[in-house]
Amino acid sequence: MGDPQPLIKPIAATPYPIQALPRNMCELVREINDYNGAPISLIATCALSTLSIAIQGHLTLPAMIA
Secondary structure (H helix, E strand, C coil), X not given: CCCCCCCCCCCCCCCCCHHHCCHHHHHHHHXXXXXXXXXXXXXXXXXXXXHHHHHCCCCCCCCCCC
């Protein structure tokens, strides 16, 4: 019968744009990655989510109506 065939063609992953993060957050993400080896993208997403939740009550942005 043979080996199973993949349903989609593999796509090469691009590196997470960690340099786009604020300097302190970038350093924090790198430090966590060095400590536990979790993927940079996972750590950065968690850090951005945490920052978003932490500041949401302190900012009021105008509604963007398209």
